[in-house]
Amino acid sequence: MELKQFSVAVVGYGNVGQCVVEAIQQSADMRLAGIVEVPQLVETLKQNVKAIPLVADPLDLGEIDVAILAVNSLAVPKIAPTYLKRGINTVDPYDIHGDSALKLKKHLDKLAKEYGCVSIIAAGWDPGTDSIIRTIFEIITPEGITNVNFGPGMSMGHTVVVKGIKGVKDAISITVPLGMGIHKRMVYVELYDGYDLENISRTIKDNQYFINDETHVFSVKNVKELIDMGHGVRIERKGVAGKTHNQRLEFNMSITNPAATGQVLVSAARASLKQRPGCYSLPEIPPLDFIYGDREQLLHRLI
Amino acid sequence: MELKQFSVAVVGYGNVGQCVVEAIQQSADMRLAGIVEVPQLVETLKQNVKAIPLVADPLDLGEIDVAILAVNSLAVPKIAPTYLKRGINTVDPYDIHGDSALKLKKHLDKLAKEYGCVSIIAAGWDPGTDSIIRTIFEIITPEGITNVNFGPGMSMGHTVVVKGIKGVKDAISITVPLGMGIHKRMVYVELYDGYDLENISRTIKDNQYFINDETHVFSVKNVKELIDMGHGVRIERKGVAGKTHNQRLEFNMSITNPAATGQVLVSAARASLKQRPGCYSLPEIPPLDFIYGDREQLLHRLI
Numbered sequence: 001m002e003l004k005q006f007s008v009a010v011v012g013y014g015n016v017g018q019c020v021v022e023a024i025q026q027s028a029d030m031r032l033a034g035i036v037e038v039p040q041l042v043e044t045l046k047q048n049v050k051a052i053p054l055v056a057d058p059l060d061l062g063e064i065d066v067a068i069l070a071v072n073s074l075a076v077p078k079i080a081p082t083y084l085k086r087g088i089n090t091v092d093p094y095d096i097h098g099d100s101a102l103k104l105k106k107h108l109d110k111l112a113k114e115y116g117c118v119s120i121i122a123a124g125w126d127p128g129t130d131s132i133i134r135t136i137f138e139i140i141t142p143e144g145i146t147n148v149n150f151g152p153g154m155s156m157g158h159t160v161v162v163k164g165i166k167g168v169k170d171a172i173s174i175t176v177p178l179g180m181g182i183h184k185r186m187v188y189v190e191l192y193d194g195y196d197l198e199n200i201s202r203t204i205k206d207n208q209y210f211i212n213d214e215t216h217v218f219s220v221k222n223v224k225e226l227i228d229m230g231h232g233v234r235i236e237r238k239g240v241a242g243k244t245h246n247q248r249l250e251f252n253m254s255i256t257n258p259a260a261t262g263q264v265l266v267s268a269a270r271a272s273l274k275q276r277p278g279c280y281s282l283p284e285i286p287p288l289d290f291i292y293g294d295r296e297q298l299l300h301r302l303i
Numbered sequence: 304m305e306l307k308q309f310s311v312a313v314v315g316y317g318n319v320g321q322c323v324v325e326a327i328q329q330s331a332d333m334r335l336a337g338i339v340e341v342p343q344l345v346e347t348l349k350q351n352v353k354a355i356p357l358v359a360d361p362l363d364l365g366e367i368d369v370a371i372l373a374v375n376s377l378a379v380p381k382i383a384p385t386y387l388k389r390g391i392n393t394v395d396p397y398d399i400h401g402d403s404a405l406k407l408k409k410h411l412d413k414l415a416k417e418y419g420c421v422s423i424i425a426a427g428w429d430p431g432t433d434s435i436i437r438t439i440f441e442i443i444t445p446e447g448i449t450n451v452n453f454g455p456g457m458s459m460g461h462t463v464v465v466k467g468i469k470g471v472k473d474a475i476s477i478t479v480p481l482g483m484g485i486h487k488r489m490v491y492v493e494l495y496d497g498y499d500l501e502n503i504s505r506t507i508k509d510n511q512y513f514i515n516d517e518t519h520v521f522s523v524k525n526v527k528e529l530i531d532m533g534h535g536v537r538i539e540r541k542g543v544a545g546k547t548h549n550q551r552l553e554f555n556m557s558i559t560n561p562a563a564t565g566q567v568l569v570s571a572a573r574a575s576l577k578q579r580p581g582c583y584s585l586p587e588i589p590p591l592d593f594i595y596g597d598r599e600q601l602l603h604r605l606i
Contacts (some may be wrong), residue, residue, distance in 0.1 A: 028446070082395055083515035101606050102599060127606045129439055133593070134605045135590040136435055139570045140556075142329070142595065231487065242326035244562030252553040253443075259547030260443055266545070277592045281606050283591040287438040292445065296405060302437045303404050303430045303584050 003030040006065040009058055009088075013037050015229070016093065017070035019262025029292050030073055034061040036169060039072070064088050065303055066269040076121070077104055078293045084119055086109045089272040091265050101127065101281070109279035121280040123268035124261040125253070126150070128282055133251045133281040137237040141247045144239020149177035153257060155185075161209045162187055167195030169213065170223040173288035177234065179221060184214040195257060231257040267291070270293025308334040309368040311572055312391075314382065316340050318532070319396065320373035322565025324355065329546055330569060332595050336425040367391050373565070379424070380407055387414045387422055389570040392575040394568050396427035402586055404430065404584070412582035422582040426571035427564040428556070429453070429536060431585055436554045438586040440540040444550045447542020452480035456534030456560060458488075464512045465490055470498030473526040480537065487517040493526045534560040568595070 006029065010020045013035050024032045026157055035051030037045055055061055069076055069092040073079040077190050080090045094104060100121055108119040108206065122128055126148070151174065158173035170190040175183050189206055201217040206212055220226065235251040253260075267290040268282070274289040291298055309332065313562050314322045316338050327335045337356030340348055345359050349590040360362055370386040372379055372395040378551045397407060404425055411422040425431055429451070437449055454477065461476035473493040490507055494500065502509055504520040507513055523529065538554040556563075569586070577592040 002536075003333070019547070022547075026543075026545060034549055097606060098603055102603060103601075105396075122606055125443065129443055132435075132439055132590055132606045136432055136439075138605070139590065139593040140558070142570070170412065179535060193375055201313040217450070241562040241566035242322045242329060242599045243559065244322065244325075244559045247554075247559065247563060248557040250555040252551075252555075254551040255443070255544065256550065259544040259552060263445070263544035264443055267442055267445070270584045281602055283602070284589045286587045286589055287435055290442040291438060299405060299408075299584060300401055301427055302436045302586055303400060303440070 005029055006147050006270075006273060007031050007033045008064055008266075009033045009036055009067045010062050010070055011036045011058070011065045011083075012048065012070035013041070013049070013054075014070065015258040016261050016265070017250050017260045020070050020265055023263045023266035024261075027270070027292060028278060030266070036067075037062070045109075058083070058088075066091060068265050068269055069093075070265065077107065080108055080119060081111055084108065084115050084117055087115050087117050089118045089120075089269070091120045091123050091272055092188055093128070093261055093265055094122045095124060095127060097127055105279050105281065112279050113277045116274045116277050118255045118272040119276060120268045120272050120282070120285070121279060122281050123265055125255065125264055128264050129195060130233060130235060130251075130263075131282050132287065133235055137235070137239070137249045137251075140249060141237060141239025141241050144237050144247070146237040147179075147181035147233060148177060149181060149234040149236070150176035151177050151232060154227070154229070158209050159185075160186060161207055162189060164202050165200060167192050167200055172223055172226060178214070181235075182213075183198055184216070188220045188223055188226055189217060190220055191196045229243050229257045229259075231252055231255055231260075269295075305571045308332055308481075309573075309576060310334050310336045310366055312336045312339055312364050312367045312370045314339045314361070314370050314386075315373035316344070316357075317373065318353070318511070318561040319564050320566070323373050323568055324565075325369050325562075326566045326569035330573070330595060332573065333569070336367050339364070339370075358490075361518075362388070369394060369575055371568050371572055373568065380410065383411055383422060384518060387411065387418050387420055390418050390420050392421045392572070393424075394423045394426050394571045394575055396431070396564055396568055397424045398427060398430060400430055408582050408584060415582050416580045419580050421575040421578045421580060423571045423575050423578075423585070423588070425584050426568055426583060428546055428558065428567055431564075431567050432539060433536060433554075433587050435590065436538055437486055440538070440542070440552045440554075443552060444540060444542025444544050447498075447540050447550075449538060449540040450482075450484035452482060452484060452537040452539070453486060454478035454480050454535060457532070461488060461490075461512050464510055465492060465507055468506050470495050470503055475526055481517075483539075487519070488513055490518060490520045491523045491529055492520060492530060493523060493528055532560045532562075534558055534563075 039056040066089040076094045112119045133243045155175045162171040174186040197219045202247040232254045241247045271289040342359040369392040376397045379395045415422045441501045458478045466475035477489040534551045540552045574592040
C-alpha cells in the first residue's frame with residue numbers, strides 16, 4: 001500500500017529546485033516538507049514562495065524521508081552527508097561523469113550503510129535516465145558503439161567557463177550536435193565596454209572546454225533574450241546481438257531541461273524508499289521502483 | 304569476481320534457440336551445457352549440431368544454473384516449473400501481454416521462492432526491453448500517452464492464424480506501422496489448388512486478429528521467398544514532466560528478430576543469478592545486472 005505520503009525536502013530553489021517542487025506537487029504519494037536555502041536567500045525568496053515552508057536549517061522542517069539536492073554538483077559531496085548522517089535519504093543530479101561520480105558513490109555508500117539510509121546519485125537525465133538507456137542498449141547488443149549527441153541546448157558547464165573570462169558581462173554556450181557524438185559550440189557573449197570580440201573569441205577557443213570542438217563566438221546586446229531551457233539528446237548504437245550484426249538502436253528526447261531533471265529527481269526520491277541501504281546510480285535500480293502506482297496494475301500496462 | 308562460468312541449457316532449438324546458442328558462445332561468463340529438444344527431433348538435429356550436447360532429458364546435461372526456454376509461449380507454463388522444481392533458474396520470452404503474463408508470474412514466483420531459484424519471464428524485446436523503455440518514459444513524464452509502433456516485420460501470431468485457414472498452404476503476415484500505435488497487415492498467402500483468393504481474403508479480414516486493422520491479402524507462388532527476419536519498433540511518448548508539457552521521447556530499433564530475442568534472453572540469464580528467489584519481469588530488475596563485466600568499469604562507462 002502506498003497511501004501514506006512520504007515527506008520530501010527540496011534543497012536549493014534555482015531552476016531545477018523550482019521544477020522539483022512542481023513535480024512533488026503532482027505526485028500523490030509525496031508531501032512537500034519544504035525548501036532549504038542558504039540563509040542569505042531565505043528572506044528574499046519568502047516574498048515569492050508563500051505557501052511553502054522555506055528554511056535555512058532542515059531541522060526546522062520536521063520529519064523528512066528524502067532530501068532532493070537541487071544544488072550545484074560541486075556542492076553535493078559536502079551537502080549529501082549532512083542528511084545521510086541524520087538517516088535521511090538523498091537524491092542528487094550530480095553531473096560529473098567518470099571517476100568523480102564513482103568516488104562520490106563510494107563515499108556516500110559507506111555513509112548510507114552506516115546510517116541505514118539510501119543515496120541516489122547522478123539522477124538527472126544525463127547522467128541519469130540516459131545512463132539507463134545506454135545500459136539497455138548493451139543488454140540487446142553487447143558489442144558495438146554508442147554515440148551520444150546533445151542539443152541543441154544550453155551547456156551550463158561551457159557557459160560558466162565563458163562567463164569567467166575577463167571582459168564578459170554575460171554569456172551562453174549552446175551545444176549543437178553534429179552526429180556520431182561530435183558537437184559544435186555556439187557562444188553568445190555580452191561584452192563590457194572596451195573589450196574586443198576577437199580577443200575574447202580567441203580566449204574561448206583556446207580554453208580546454210572548447211579547444212577540441214568547432215566553436216563560433218557572437219557578440220550580442222542582451223544574452224537574457226536568447227535564453228531557452230529546451231534541450232535534447234539522441235543516443236545511437238549500432239551493434240551485434242549474439243553473432244548477428246547491424247542491429248540499430250536509437251533514443252531521442254526533446255525536453256525542457258530543468259523540468260525533466262526535476263521530474264527524474266522526484267521519481268528517484270520514490271525509488272530511494274524501496275532500496276536497501278547504500279548508494280546507487282540509476283542503472284543499479286529496478287526501473288519499476290521509480291513509478292507511482294499499484295505494482296500489479298503498472299506491470300499490466302508496462303510489460 | 305565473475306571468472307567462474309555459469310552453466311546454461313537451451314530448451315528448444317528453433318530460430319530463437321539457435322540465436323540463444325550463438326549469444327551464449329559470445330559470452331565470456333557462460334558455458335553452454337547443451338540443448339534440450341523433444342525426443343522426435345533429437346536424432347534429426349544431431350546431424351547439424353555436432354559439437355553441442357543435444358538431449359531429450361535435461362538431467363543428461365549435468366549441473367545447470369539457468370535454463371533458457373526458447374519455446375512457444377503457450378508451452379512456458381508447463382515447462383518452466385519442471386526446471387524451477389530442480390532449483391534451476393529459468394528465463395523465457397513469454398510474449399502474451401496483460402493478465403496472462405501476470406498469472407504466469409504469480410505461479411512461477413511461488414515455485415521459485417519455494418525452490419530457492421529465480422525465474423525471469425517475458426524476457427524478449429517486446430515484452431522485454433521495450434517494457435523497460437516504456438517504464439523509463441514514465442519516469443521522465445509520469446503523465447502522457449505512449450504509442451508503440453511495430454514493424455515492418457513478420458507477426459508470428461497473425462501468421463499462425465492465416466496458416467490455420469482451410470485452403471492456405473503457407474502464409475506470412477507482415478505488420479506495417481501507420482503511426483500512433485495503429486498498424487496495417489500485409490498478408491501473403493500460397494493457396495492449394497481450387498481455393499479462391501477472394502473467399503480466403505474475406506475469411507482473413509473477418510478474423511478477430513485482423514478485423515480492426517487495414518488488411519491487404521496477396522496471392523504468391525512461394526511464401527518462403529518472402530521471409531526476412533528483420534523487424535522494428537518505434538515507441539513514442541509525449542508527456543508532462545512536473546507541470547511542464549510537450550516533453551517528447553522516442554525509441555527506435557531495427558533488429559533481426561530472433562537474434563535480438565536470443566541476446567536479451569541470454570543477458571537475462573546473467574541477471575537471474577543476481578536476484579533473490581522469485582519471478583521477475585524485466586522492469587523489476589536493475590538494468591546493470593544484465594551486463595557482463597567489472598561493475599566499477601561498467602558504471603564508469605555507462606553512468
